[in-house]
Amino acid sequence: MTTSPRKSALYLTRVQLDAELHRCLNCRNSPCMTACPVNCNPQEFIQAALAGRWSDAVKAITRTNPMGQTCGLICPDKFCMQACTRHHVDFAINIPRVQATILDRYREADPCASPVPSSRRIAIIGGGPAGIAAASRLSRHGIRVTLYEARSFLGGALTMIPQERLPRDVIQKDWAFIPHRDLIDLKLQSPVEDPVALCSVYDGVIVATGEPHDIALGIPGESLSISYREYLQEPEKYRTSGAVAVIGGGNVAADCALTARRMGASDVEMFIRRRISDMRISRPEFLALLHEDISLCGMSSPEAISAHGELLGLHVRRNQCVDGQWVPLPNSVIEIPYFSRIIRAIGSRADAKADPVPDNLIYAGDCKTGGSTIVEAIASGLAAADHFLDILS
Ligand SMILES: Cc1cc2nc3c(=O)[nH]c(=O)nc-3n(C[C@H](O)[C@H](O)[C@H](O)COP(=O)(O)OP(=O)(O)OC[C@H]3O[C@@H](n4cnc5c(N)ncnc54)[C@H](O)[C@@H]3O)c2cc1C
Ligand code: SF4
Known part of the structure; x- marks a missing residue:
């Protein structure tokens, strides 16, 4: 079993919520709404919450987003938060967390009128x-x-x-x-x-x-590794106190690395094809990797996986950027022989x-x-x- 998160780590406290609500500038052109793919209006729910109209705040969220609480916990900061005007004053309002907190604390069944049933x-x-x-x-x-x-x-x-x-x-x-x-x-x-x-x-x-469907690496020995899907669906089954390699540099790979660390892996190394600065993860995710002491090995691609008794060897080559293309660096393959698990997280189709x-x-x-x-x-x-x-x- 993975550990249950502390609720306070996921939601804002009353004081934090109040502070975030009061930071809203009530902008005339609602840039936060324009940036939201579902057209949710943070300005509207923040202003309703500030006035103590909690059920209106809840309705403003759920009217456009049927998964508002889930979204509030994991929505990346590249939509409403990036557009938030407060960003130019000090830092953006943590709109997703405000949304999740309002729904967690104030949502009640909405007695909305039944629609006329259709035969469709x-x-x-x-x-x-x-x-x-x-x-x-x-x-x-x-x-x-x-x-x-x-x-x-x-x-x-x-x-x-x-x-x-x-x-x-x-x-x-x-x-x-x-x-x-x-x-x-x-x-x-x-x-x-x-x-x-x-x-x-x-x-x-x-x-x-x-x-x-997982995208395959297409390298010899691939079957010795497991996919992110197998791993994240049952991390307990693949728990190890040994070293873990994660192949990939996106947010799914980051989740695999952080999970392996929390499950007791002694060392976790991520192998990323491009530069570390090219990783497609948010700033909080990147900071979490640093905080958990995950090793980031940029410009490296797997060439093969081999078995050494109970351990796995990952053969890794270095890459270089030539004319904007990532190409192998000649004679750069080395074997890293000490992994207990190798997890593939390079995408799906x-x-x-x-x-x-x-x-x-x-x-x-x-x-x-x-x-x-x-x-x-x-x-x-x-x-x-x-x-x-x-x-x-
Ligand atoms: C590890 C991980 C971390 C992520 N982190 C974030 C994050 O922090 N923030 C974020 O915004 N997004 C994140 N995402 C991405 C987000 O989860 C996806 O973009 C989103 O779930 C896609 O939704 P979907 O409904 O299109 O597909 P899915 O969520 O994949 O749902 C498809 C559903 O269809 C079902 N299905 C498939 N085939 C059939 C069939 N033939 N018959 C019946 N049912 C079928 C599947 O079982 C599944 O339940 C993450 C994804 C992963 C894997
Ligand atoms: S952009 Fe930010 S400050 Fe402006 S209304 Fe939206 S949440 Fe408030």
Whole structure:
């Protein structure tokens, strides 16, 4: 079991919340809203909260974001926070944490009026943020939805995020607060083999299956390593007190490295193809890697993996940048022979798309756009729902 996070580490205290709310400049042109992929209006919920109108604050969040609490805990700082005017005064308001804290503390069931039920039915394949968002918006408009999820729980890729950053019950809580869930027929453990076959049964089909396939390294000995998916789904199973290598330099690789460290690995080394400054991670994630003493080995790529009894050897070559291209540095391969685990975290890919795509089938979330963020997946799911609301009304 991974340790439960301290609640105070995830949410703002009353004093911190009050301080953040009072820092809002109530900007005339709402740059924070413009920057949000789901068009959530932080200015509106902050001003409502400042006036003590907590239920209005909650409504302002949940009106546009059906996974507002989850989003508030993990949304990167490149959207509303980057646009926040306060940034130019001292530092941006921690809008995502304000949002998560308001929902955690003040959310109550919303007694919103029942929509007029429609005879239209939409199938959604995939119970990650894109599928949940699409289901939420359609059911709000009275459309009956069947939500097919391959696994026995909702959340998709979010369920691989370490509990220290995102406790699982937060995803469940967002789901539980979705209004008119009686219009959503949730079918867990129901993988859909052929989405196109559903097109003749439903008025519309939204495919939101994420990127369920790992990208392979394509090197000798690869089968001796494990994928980030195997690792993050069951970190306990792969627990080791030995040394761990993580191949990759994105936020998923960072989660693997931090998890390995928290699970007791003696040394954790990340191997990154490009420069350390090219890593696609947020500043807090980078600081967490430094804080946990994770070794960052930039400009290095794996060439092979070999077994040495109980240990694994990682053969690594150095890279160099020539004319803007990353190419191998000749004669630079060395073997690092002491790893107990080697984790691959270099990305994933979606299922092949239907060809041709039927008129009443659309894609949403990461399977449409490639690996993104929770808020972009939610925006994509909402847009898919709006597409059907437009053509079915
Ligand atoms: C380790 C990790 C850390 C991350 N950290 C962050 C972060 O800090 N901040 C952030 O914004 N984003 C983060 N992300 C990215 C974020 O989780 C994704 O962008 C988002 O979950 C994509 O949503 P989605 O609904 O498109 O797909 P997914 O979340 O992948 O959901 C797809 C769902 O479809 C189901 N499915 C697949 N095939 C079928 C089928 N044939 N039939 C039925 N169901 C099917 C899957 O089981 C899954 O539940 C992280 C991702 C990972 C893996
Ligand atoms: S940009 Fe920042 S300071 Fe301005 S209204 Fe939005 S949250 Fe407040």
